[in-house]
Amino acid sequence: MAASREQFSSRLGFVLAAAGSAVGIGNLVGFPVAVTKGGGGAFLFLYLMFTFLLCLPVMLAELSLGRRTQKDPIGAYLQQTPARSAWRLLGLLAFITPFMIAVFYMVITVWIFRYFVEISSGNLHELVKPDALTNFVNSPEIFVYLLAVGGFVLFILASGVKNGIEKAAKVMMPLLFIMLVGLVLFVLSLDNALVGLRYYVIPDVSKLNATVVNTALSQAFFSLSLGMGILITYGSYLSQSESITQSAILIALADTTVAFFAGLLILPAIFVVDPSTDPAKLSDSSVTMIFNYLPKLFIELEGVIGFWGGSILAAAFFLLVFIAAITSLVSIIEVPNSSLIDTFKMKRKHALLKLSFPILILSVCCIFSFGMFEFLTSFAHYAGQSKSFFDLIVDLFYETILPLNGLLICLFVRYRWKNKLDLELQIGDGNYQNSMLKKYLDWSLVTLIPLILFFVFLNTVFHKFWGISVF
Numbered sequence: 001m002a003a004s005r006e007q008f009s010s011r012l013g014f015v016l017a018a019a020g021s022a023v024g025i026g027n028l029v030g031f032p033v034a035v036t037k038g039g040g041g042a043f044l045f046l047y048l049m050f051t052f053l054l055c056l057p058v059m060l061a062e063l064s065l066g067r068r069t070q071k072d073p074i075g076a077y078l079q080q081t082p083a084r085s086a087w088r089l090l091g092l093l094a095f096i097t098p099f100m101i102a103v104f105y106m107v108i109t110v111w112i113f114r115y116f117v118e119i120s121s122g123n124l125h126e127l128v129k130p131d132a133l134t135n136f137v138n139s140p141e142i143f144v145y146l147l148a149v150g151g152f153v154l155f156i157l158a159s160g161v162k163n164g165i166e167k168a169a170k171v172m173m174p175l176l177f178i179m180l181v182g183l184v185l186f187v188l189s190l191d192n193a194l195v196g197l198r199y200y201v202i203p204d205v206s207k208l209n210a211t212v213v214n215t216a217l218s219q220a221f222f223s224l225s226l227g228m229g230i231l232i233t234y235g236s237y238l239s240q241s242e243s244i245t246q247s248a249i250l251i252a253l254a255d256t257t258v259a260f261f262a263g264l265l266i267l268p269a270i271f272v273v274d275p276s277t278d279p280a281k282l283s284d285s286s287v288t289m290i291f292n293y294l295p296k297l298f299i300e301l302e303g304v305i306g307f308w309g310g311s312i313l314a315a316a317f318f319l320l321v322f323i324a325a326i327t328s329l330v331s332i333i334e335v336p337n338s339s340l341i342d343t344f345k346m347k348r349k350h351a352l353l354k355l356s357f358p359i360l361i362l363s364v365c366c367i368f369s370f371g372m373f374e375f376l377t378s379f380a381h382y383a384g385q386s387k388s389f390f391d392l393i394v395d396l397f398y399e400t401i402l403p404l405n406g407l408l409i410c411l412f413v414r415y416r417w418k419n420k421l422d423l424e425l426q427i428g429d430g431n432y433q434n435s436m437l438k439k440y441l442d443w444s445l446v447t448l449i450p451l452i453l454f455f456v457f458l459n460t461v462f463h464k465f466w467g468i469s470v471f
């Protein structure tokens, strides 16, 4: 007889674990950068619309598929499709995508951890020396940090759904939120912080263009951990007595609130240092922002709050990002892990061991691709540029395959699953059948959302791989 399937112990446990997945580097760094460049309040408005009108339905589809089938993504698609059906490829995509995203996210988490350790040891000033990041990422110690982060994630996962994933989220998520609110209150109390606040919330519609709209959608999609199989997997651990719609709304609210607070921290801090800055010119990407710009910002803050004040603030911030990244990593590695456990009938610890080797090897390849090994550093060439192994994984899996997965799941639930989505959403939610949400899902999942995701996918493929912008 099969062992009974593990479940989250309560709705709170589930919501915290899923919010732990959703709240990540994307919220704490990607979001503030995107708002800064995208016209403050104008971007916020777009982001909110995309989160609730376009991403929430995809979230409901993923959670429903998981809970109804009580299976990992591969098992879920196998169970719901006839033999040899092309839909079964979705299961494969839902295995490979999280696996590859875990690899690039792991590498960034390792850097964050290293920055945290350096800052806590009083070395904040070392981080702003020219080439500090390049030297760090290419030093042999980075592999020790990789083993430490990997070991920590495996430890949480090895303890199971309730005692590992849920417990870690129950400790880490409140801690993260308290730290974030504390940091925000502190920064807002400094001189000139309100100038940044104004810049953050007041809309500047002149900054809106097709790229900003695309960024807002991709940011919301990534931030809610969609298209990665995570919500199918976590949905399969959700009890039948819970309402999926209510839980999903709570997760989206928690995720958006944390992202909003991260902006409340970073933008005012920028203006505390220099009230005349134009934040739109500050940084090109999230990675540049965390590793090059933020250490400089904290050092400049020393002028206002002293050497230790600057270092403590910096260490607290990097710890915050690290905690967020760990709960996201846990969720993404649980996806292929659950497939090995459910569909390939392995024991949890055995499955983790099997997964850890390829993840470790690919992470090492990514680390090598920042200059240590020429072959991996100039691994591919497209759109007129030389790309590293790391770049290729980001472009292919994060930029391209994520929206494709989102598109495919919408098509799957509507064309293959048909009314099963409704049946699942009614469980634990007596009002669903007559709700506006149902009417909206019936319409949007066949028209609006797949169409938009299709254009995003098309635009990304042309832009990333051929250097042509469709819009």
Ligand code: PFF
Pocket (backbone or CB within 6 Å): 021, 022, 023, 024, 025, 026, 027, 101, 102, 105, 222, 223, 224, 225, 328, 329, 331, 332, 333
């Ligand atoms: N929601 C996460 C974030 O915003 O950072 C997305 C994510 C990425 C989750 C990578 C998990 C992961 F491994």
